[in-house]
Amino acid sequence: MTVVDSPPPRLPVRDRATAHQRAGAGVSPMLTRLAEERATGVLDREHGTLHLAEGRVVHAESPLAPGLDEFLTAHGTLAAEDWRDAEDSGDGGRLLRHGVTPGALELAQASALYDAAYFALAPSSTPGRFRYGTAHWLASVHPVPVAALERETLRRRALLRRIWPDPATDGAPLIRAAPVAAPAVPPRQAAVLEQVDGVRRAADIARELGRPTFHTLVHLRRLAAAGLVSPQPPPPVLDVPPEAADPYVALLKRVRDALEAL
Amino acid sequence: MANTETTLKECLASIEGATGVALVDYTSGMALGTLGGSKTFDLNVAAAGNTDVVRAKMRTMEHLGLKGGIEDILITLTDQYHLIRLITGRGGNGLFLYLVLDAKRANLAMARHQLKKIEEDLEV
Numbered sequence: 001m002t003v004v005d006s007p008p009p010r011l012p013v014r015d016r017a018t019a020h021q022r023a024g025a026g027v028s029p030m031l032t033r034l035a036e037e038r039a040t041g042v043l044d045r046e047h048g049t050l051h052l053a054e055g056r057v058v059h060a061e062s063p064l065a066p067g068l069d070e071f072l073t074a075h076g077t078l079a080a081e082d083w084r085d086a087e088d089s090g091d092g093g094r095l096l097r098h099g100v101t102p103g104a105l106e107l108a109q110a111s112a113l114y115d116a117a118y119f120a121l122a123p124s125s126t127p128g129r130f131r132y133g134t135a136h137w138l139a140s141v142h143p144v145p146v147a148a149l150e151r152e153t154l155r156r157r158a159l160l161r162r163i164w165p166d167p168a169t170d171g172a173p174l175i176r177a178a179p180v181a182a183p184a185v186p187p188r189q190a191a192v193l194e195q196v197d198g199v200r201r202a203a204d205i206a207r208e209l210g211r212p213t214f215h216t217l218v219h220l221r222r223l224a225a226a227g228l229v230s231p232q233p234p235p236p237v238l239d240v241p242p243e244a245a246d247p248y249v250a251l252l253k254r255v256r257d258a259l260e261a262l
Numbered sequence: 263m264a265n266t267e268t269t270l271k272e273c274l275a276s277i278e279g280a281t282g283v284a285l286v287d288y289t290s291g292m293a294l295g296t297l298g299g300s301k302t303f304d305l306n307v308a309a310a311g312n313t314d315v316v317r318a319k320m321r322t323m324e325h326l327g328l329k330g331g332i333e334d335i336l337i338t339l340t341d342q343y344h345l346i347r348l349i350t351g352r353g354g355n356g357l358f359l360y361l362v363l364d365a366k367r368a369n370l371a372m373a374r375h376q377l378k379k380i381e382e383d384l385e386v
Contacts, residue, residue, distance in 0.1 A: 102265045103266060106265050107357075110294050111287070111294075114290075155291075156290065159291060184325055188356065212290070215356070219289070
């Protein structure tokens with residue numbers, strides 16, 4: 001009898017450390033690749049758009065997040081026509097000539113960028129598309145490395161989960177709830193709570209207040225955790241009576257009713 | 263106002279004993295800019311964690327019915343001071359400056375005074 005004393009071959013095991021790294025880098029593999037090749041252009045994703053210059057993210061837009069123009073005009077820093085003037089000419093310097101300080105512009109752009117990017121980098125069901133081109137007109141205001149943006153986006157997702165794990169308040173129309181012992185609400189959250197009217201969603205409230213949508217999500221999750229806000233339950237599926245749809249069914253039912261009544 | 267980079271540089275250069283500074287948004291916990299720090303002292307982590315400090319204090323004041331705002335918060339460690347200064351500018355609602363000082367070299371009263379000046383210049 002032969003005795004096999006060589007150990008069996010090692011089975012392939014997924015290395016958890018690298019698997020985790022891959023998952024971390026997996027916010028958007030395409031974006032990582034574009035950063036590596038120092039690309040310039042526009043990345044369109046399902047929930048938003050990222051503008052790249054030399055592989056760094058310089059601007060972001062999302063239908064779910066208020067734009068830089070809304071931040072600057074909402075608090076009276078800039079008049080709406082002055083924004084249009086600067087945008088039409090594609091000259092960021094004009095914003096400064098209209099009285100926006102460089103620091104305020106930089107901070108507003110950073111807030112808008114991280115906010116829109118949070119939604120643009122959300123998991124999507126369609127593939128992203130990149131168009132090579134020229135840099136955005138606000139490219140020099142506050143460029144952000146892709147790695148920093150992805151790290152921040154993941155941190156933001158984790159922060160929301162930690163506050164209140166149910167994401168239902170992020171996208172649904174919101175209603176006020178009346179808990180038995182309502183806790184005191186700080187002023188910034190109270191402003192959000194006042195906007196909850198059964199119709200508005202988080203993104204609408206953010207626009208209304210001229211604040212980043214992510215900040216509104218944070219406030220709403222805290223309000224949801226306190227039991228003050230809940231998502232509007234989906235409208236009950238209307239039971240369309242089949243009689244209305246099908247005349248034969250209606251006739252048969254009337255016949256049945258008549259027979260039963262005999 | 264100066265831009266964030268200049269402001270942070272000014273903090274480190276002009277305040278005696280300053281070893282790190284961050285400009286932080288306390289709703290998201292994100293550091294909009296950091297300067298200084300070290301391998302063992304990650305300012306981004308410190309920024310995110312200290313938003314909870316600011317929030318807790320604000321909530322407590324709310325519960326107590328105190329009407330005043332927070333100007334600054336001082337945390338004294340055995341060998342460091344951590345100074346948090348809330349920014350009250352026009353659009354600067356929701357930001358604070360976070361300053362780390364070496365306790366041996368720093369002059370606390372002077373540092374508070376200078377940080378106040380820098381915050382006024384920030385005028386976001």
